[in-house]
Amino acid sequence: MTHLCAHEWGRVAVHNGTGPALERAFTRSQANALLLAARSHPLANRSGTNILVDRYTEIGAQQVVGVIAAPGCSLEILPKIDATSDENDETIRTRLVSMLDVALGLKLGDGQALAMARQKETLLDILIRLFADRLLAEARRGLPRAYMAQEENLAALRGRLDVIQQFTHNAVRPDRLACRFDTLMPDTPLLRVMKACVLMLRRHARVLATQRSLDELRFLLAEVSDVPVTALPWAQVRIDRTNRRWETLYGLAKLFLKREWQRTNHDAKAGQGITLLFAMNDLFEAYIAALARRALLGSDLTVHSQGGLRYCLMEEGDGGKERFQTTPDILIKRNGQVVMVIDTKWKLIGRNPEDKKRGVSQSDVYQMMAYARLYQCREVMLLYPHHASLGSEALDAGYGMMEGDERLRIASVDLVAGKRAVEQQLEGLIAPSTVT
Incomplete structure (x- = not known):
């Protein structure tokens, strides 16, 4: 088994059969x-x-x-926004696990995330171990059960008699x-x-x-039916007060x-591997939105991700349809009114004194100007990850x-500083700017 590691925009060598093996x-x-x-x-485009x-x-x-895979x-592909950084893979993987913890709601403790990420295992190994350990702990506490309808031929009456079955087959x-x-059985959806x-994970x-x-776990779940991945009863699963700890x-x-937004792909037919990929733009957005909610908890501000959905244009004439729908990354609202729009960008932002535009894309500026008008808010923000070239202070x-x-x-927000520090940065960026 050959396992290699690269970073975003990085490269891995391929030996094509000529010359010495690498x-x-x-x-x-x-x-x-x-x-x-x-x-x-x-997640892939056509090619x-x-x-x-x-x-x-x-x-x-x-x-x-x-x-x-x-x-x-x-x-394994790891994030690395700063090409000049000398951070090792374990440190970067720890930060990625922390981002996934927040964005996906995995509810990891900081110590557990740090310990897992430093075991020199891949991200896939870490998540499989997390699932196995947590599921085993819950299964040992007891499996959630539900009453299931049963039909059986017995020597004594149990429940009620199936009259049609009795006077035909019996x-x-x-x-x-x-x-x-x-x-009462554990064979629930x-x-x-x-x-x-x-x-699937055992393979x-x-x-x-x-x-x-x-x-x-296979032994503890022996009474549960084996169902192919393609036939799983997702629509029948109900999370309620009886099984909330399994959420x-x-x-x-x-x-x-x-295959949720995280873009997991499992080849069920071939059984050849499992691929777990995350678009960094989406992950960064979800991470910032989740930490913004924590930062503004208890205030009169609320955070809404991928909302808005207002249209830019309306066709002229009777029955004209709305066109060009917008989906801002993050909306900050007070009493239902948008007071700030935040668009997250997973890319390098510059602080070159010779570059008066700071490396910001002109199309991004046009987009934010459209948001300001459509959502009738005075504050719009482009938010980037901080990197060493920007200096010690966040932009x-x-x-x-x-x-x-x-x-x-x-x-910019400094992701290296940790979740709590990012929360404080977001509170400082959002709260003062939304004062009426």
Whole structure:
């Protein structure tokens, strides 16, 4: 099994069969298998070049992070916004796990996330171990059960008699009674999802301790029916007060099985691997939105992600339709009124004194001006990750819009400082600017 690690926009060597073999390189067949997995992934464009690019002697990663797997090989892609940083992979992986914890609501403690990320395991190994450990702890406490309808021929009456069944199939068997009754059983839609996830992950777990946990789970879930991934009863799963402690586990199972926004892809037919990829733009947006909610908790401000949905234009004439719908990343509201629009950008922002535009895209500025008018708010912000070239202080620059009182702010948040520090930065950026 060949496993290599790269960073966003990084490259990994490919040995094409000529010259001496390289120690850290994929063979051409392995590279082709990874490229095929990239093309078949839900996140991919038609050619898969927004995930991996084939340059013959190497393959290049794009702006996604996670693990992409194929038979006999896997490639882990880690985020790295600052090319000049000398952080090691364990530190970067720790930060990625922390971002996923917040964005996906995994409810990891800081100490647990740090310990897991430093085990020199891939992101996929970490998430599989997290799922196995948590599910095993809950299963040992007791499986959630529900009354299930049963039909069985018994020697004594149990429940109620199925008259039609009794006088047709059991007409010549007076010693048998066709009974219908309810039994408290663990074979629920929720646990069928859990068992399917356990069986699938057991094929891909590489750590011995995780394999043992998954084997124990297979034993504990022996009474639960085996259901193929393609036939799982997602619509029948109900999270209520009786199984609320399983909610996070159910979210993790969807992460592995259901291809949610996280863009997980599992080849159920071939059984050849599991690919877990996250678009960094989406992940950064979800991370900032979640921490903004924490930062503004208790205030009169509320945070709404991927909302708004107002249209820019209306066709002229009778029955004209609205066109060009907008979906701002984050809306800050007070009493239902938008007071700030934030658009997150996972890209480098400059502080070159010679560049008066600070490297901001002109199209991004036009977009924010449109948001200011459509949502009738005075404050709009482009928010970037901080990097060393910006200096020790986070960026916070304001620009007044011509012919109006709206203001565009260009700011950065330091992700290296940790979740609590990011919350404080966001509170400082949002709260003072929304004072009426």
